[in-house]
Amino acid sequence: MPLAYGLAAVVGLVLCLTWGALQVQVTLAGFLNGESLWSKAQKQTVIDLYAYAQRGDPARLESFKRNYEVVRSDRWARDAIAKGHYDKQQVANAFKRGGVIPAAIPGMIFILDHFSHAPYMGQAITDWRSVDSSIEELNTIAGELQQAYQNGKPSEEELARQSSRIDNLNGYIQPRSDEFSLDIALGAAWLGGVLFAGTLAAALVASLLWFRMAQRILASIRGTEEKYRLLFDSAADAIVMVDETHGKILGVNRTASVWTGRDPQELVGMNFLGLFAEGSLRAAGTSTIGLLRAVNGVVRTVETHSSLTTWGNLPVRQAIMRDISDRVAMEQERRIASEAMASVAEGIIIADAERRVTTVNGAHTRITGYTLQYLQHHRFDELRRMPDGSSLPSSIWDMVAEGGNWVGEVQSWRSDGSSYPELLSISAIRNGDGHVQHYVAVITDITRSKADRQRLEYMVAHDPLTGLANRSEFQRHCAHAIEAAARMNGAAAVLFVDLDAFKAVNDSYSHAIGDRLLVKVAQRIRRELGENDVASRIGGDEFTVLLGGLRTREQAAQFAIRLLQSLSEPMLIGDYEIVMSASIGIAGYPLDGSDPVVLIANADAAMYAAKTQERNTFRFYTPLMHADARMRLMLGADLRQALMRDEFHLVFQPSVELRTGRIVAVEALLRWRHPERGELMPDEFIPLAESLGLIRRIDAWTMRAVCAQVRHWDQLKLPSIRVALNASAATFGHPGFIESVKQSLQSSQISPKRLMFEITESAILRLGEATEQTMHALHALGVGIAIDDFGTGYSSLAYLKMSGIDYLKIDRSFVTDLPDSTNDVAIVEAMLAIARSLGICTIAEGIETAAQHDFLLRAGCVEGQGYYYSRGLPATEIERMLSPNPRHESSRLRLVPPK
Template structure:
């Protein structure tokens, strides 16, 4: 109906617009007719006046006056309607005098008043108004002619003059009259186009509105159908519409499709009874129960409720099928539960609200020996006590009555009088009012599981290898010892024991031998313990010992001495005799901490101090130890960020040829510009970098920086010289070291002869066989190798036979007392003699005095390095010193272009 109403309204609108357009067209027709009458009257007036001027005929004068009056009426209507103040009847009468069509008069008045500024109308009216004065002059000429003819007639000259004036006025009026007619015609055409477009637009708008309304109505209809279909398909029950006459399915929802395994279109047309397994349906009151057939062969038990309805004139039965598989399963489960109770391994007791036994299963009789006949007159809690022998408390029954479930261990008795531990679980069954109707108790004999639990608790609290307490158990004992010491104003101490060089045992023998060694160590620690003492292994080769019952912390020193002596005795492990030592840290309550975590941490810090300073000794904790540890941790964290933040930089210390005093090389020295601690020397962070595994990254940065600096010096046209840099054992022995060197040389495009790597004796010892391979590879590249700090390590002369050794750097410890120390003189001279015989260039480190310089020069040392010549300098200062025209130079260092030692 809304669509029909809208269609009627749209048609009415279009008809109304068409009628309006017709009325406007009629008005335009009347206006055009008026224009035609005006133009005709204007032209006829000129003709009549021309004839009257020639003949003086009364008839021509009357004709002129008639047309002139018509022009006057039109002009008056035009002007009075434009002003907006007029009498409509007068205007209507004036237009009637002008031969206007009566039906068009209202439209003409409306256009004069309201459409006078419309396109073309404004130009037409302007052309019309431009003729007003000329027409008025025609009236003046007619009056003059009338007066002349009344006075005896005009002269020939007068008549010619008047005719000339009439012709001139006609020439003026005629083009404007034509323009007026043309503009009126154009305006009518334009108005027709506007009317057509308006009617077309209105028709389109009305059609669009009708289509939109139709779309919304159809969408609502479709939405209603979709909602119905959604409700129909989303129903949890299966719904089937069945033709009552033939039993055929007319429609089925999605649940029916899912349950039956058939497509909804496939269901339509099927016989409703074909959905069920043959012979499975049976009546159950007002409903029917049957087995719904599925495509996968699994039947589903459903309960069907039917009702008769009408679709149009067709009787239809609506069948709603509800899945009762769960209900059937629950009934079956109840039956199974009754059977399971009789066969379950745990004992089950069902008692009434007074806790008197009503039912027990066979397992309970087997566990306790009591029969149901005996127990029916007893409460089941009469034969049970708490582990401490007290009756079951009333709080148990209150908890169960409040809806809880109590589970706990109790002591129970058998019919033979023996007792056993039992796990008892009690719950309640309530009636509709929420009151306890029955108690259900499940009992389990936990004799074996309790023994297993005790073994598990022991394993949880002890180290599986040594049998000592683990960390958690140790902390528990430590807490108890602290509480006891606090009550008695005594003291307790924690010893942190760490084996020295235990890693070497694992690496040299095997981890199995290492484990057996740890067992021996645990036995010796346990042998030294007193009555109040506890030992634990907290990981690896670290042990802790708790000494209780002390008066002061210092009493722990006696135990520490005994333990160090015991651990230093040789240990026979299989076929090996191993001698160990340990470092011990001691922290005591109340001086060093008030909780186990603090005592263990402080003892650990003291152990670290003992291991760092001496080994095979003990140290008592002092706050400074933790400060050092924290400082190491903070420095380690900063060290990880130093490379990313570009905090490292290089300085270069010149190496001087003693004989000539010229600079032949520089050594690149690493510095760390710490953001808070300022400049740090290598000995402050290199050991830490080695322990954190960062030394290889630092060495790689140093090598790249040195190669880049050499490249910059070459670009600055400085004399070429050798640059030495230190290499750690971790870097020197890494498989990728040689490749990284080749890559750095290729990237910087410098000669390999410009580099020299310095490696210490201790690093050579750690690298073993890999040392010679690496040295040979570097020598093949043309890179020099120097043994640094020679004489301070193992000083094996076998090192000097390795291929690729080009330089020998004598350590500063042998130089500082020259030439006063005869021992140092002998050692240095021996080193120089050996190096000379092997054709190895010698470099003396740490030269600080002229006497040292002169002695080494006489002794045959080739190069020297030390503060006597120069400290480590920035690269810019080295560049200034070696530039061709330095601003100033020291008298000691002659700037001679260096030449390489030997290749």
């Protein structure tokens, strides 16, 4: 009832406010109507007066007076209200004469009396008053015009003057009249907004008060039900009210809704037994255990207790379900833990606070052979010792008691009396007070893993191929040897051993044979080692040997001699008998360095000196060796700049036809004008260029220079001789080599037959199958190919069968002792016979005597080179020799003494 009374009051208030708003709207409508009449009358006075002034029509004068009376009546009412003391009836009659709606007149009087200074209203009244004098002047003009028309028609000048006055007054009145109308309209709109806001605010306040009252009343009504529902829904167990007769659910609490994943309204009316997984219900004493299934598939194990009650005349069973999933899971975890403990591979010991064994698993029995019956009431640390044989220290138990976990290696014993290394992990289980209640020890037999670790440590420190120490292990031993030598005022020596020409073994046989050879070398080095000596393989065919316990480094010479002799003995590798030699460099502490890295580097420098000077020998380190190395580095830096500085040039050594002595070809020989060291021969910088990767750039420069020179000789109309140039293996085997030859020939516009490339046997061996492809491509271009230094490498007659070989150059080593050496005679004659039968032109190198020339001519050699004819000459000298009118006519070049 209070809510009903309150609602009626709110409705009544809203109706009253609405009636008041309607009355105000009527007032505003009347006010706007009066304003419209006043404005219209004012404008009409001007129109009528102006028309009367023009034509003197009495009807216009009468209309002017009627409209003037409306304006004057409204003005009088306004001024009367403004004075504050007025007769409401007289004011109402004045407004009525002005044409204002009677129902709106009281409201207009109220607004002019109380809201004359309201927004927009004050400005409107000000504009209204501002034209009073102008209206009166219009009335004066009307009187003057009436008097003038009564006396006859006024003159044109008089009418024009009066019309001008009317226009001026109208120009003053019209804007203020418009502004008055606008202000009245805006004021009416403002007042309407205020009215709406007030009405809305009042209605909202009344509604808010009613809603507050409704909340308090409804809260008191729901109090009892909410208390019951709160207790019902806040229960941790699921509660379901079930119709005992039909088994349908009548109500559930929030927990039951959450567990089933259904809204309470959805559960009402469902069959209670349908909530459980089929066949999962089973009795457990006075309760029932089953699997409650949610709509999302989640299943939880619940224990249900039921009690019967009555709702009115309806028997209802209250089912209280408790979630026992955690209890079931815990029981399952205990069972799994028990089974896991029995099945794990590691041994597990559980002991009490005194470390007496209470439980062990089967793996412990398998590892140690001890049964639980034997170990019970024994401390598990009695059968374990530290690796040094001492008992387990008390610090272990202190660490575990403080909450830590101790893991370490111990020595343990089996039941048969044997011992084994064991990884032992000890942790503690505490009671509620934090005191140790049980110890849990996990044991692992690490016999195999320890052996594997030792094997890995060995592999990390040793070369996998030879079994010798690797670089890091060698440096470690070297550091110890230096420390020992420093304490004893003795010496230690490092030998750097490098096999001579080992690469040729890999290239000639195979890398597998090379690896077996390295193993043999390692065995022979190990055979020579003493008690304090260590050998290592630091890479490729490089070995190092550390000799400790020396008095002076010179004692290392005896070991080096023995090692060279041992390595020079033939080695049988499969079906091959290989003879090797080595170059050894020796550096000693303290004379040559006090750091392992420095000693190895200095021994390496000494080895390089031995290999450069002689091979199959040893050298002690001297500081000058590093100076030579620095000089090689400086020469390498200069070589990188030589191409950019245009420091290379060519000389040409003629190749003559032995039968006629005519120059038929020249060989382009590269020279380097070093800015400080003068002219350098190829032997001094070509190996360095190959190691620095510059040889292809140098070969490319040589080819361009040769092509340009041939082009120049052709322009001079010289005989078309052949020009030979050397090609390195890196250039000859490069994929872009053939294309670069084509480009050089095209840019220089010379015939391909003018060029011949010389390639050595060793280069052919290195290139392998790519050699024949490149030779075939050059032959297809028309470029000649010569095998250089034939007979000095790993000669194979298979090379001569390759398509594209046009020339065979016999090395100077076979020509030097001709014709006195019968061996050289036989070899050269065999070479010439083979080449002749294969249709290959032969060229002999290094001819320096007439006897050599005559022998080769008789033997059938076609061409020859050497100092007997000429050394390498500048291009201008070659031009002079090939000129049609040479300054000398000798049929054969003069013998030139060698440099």
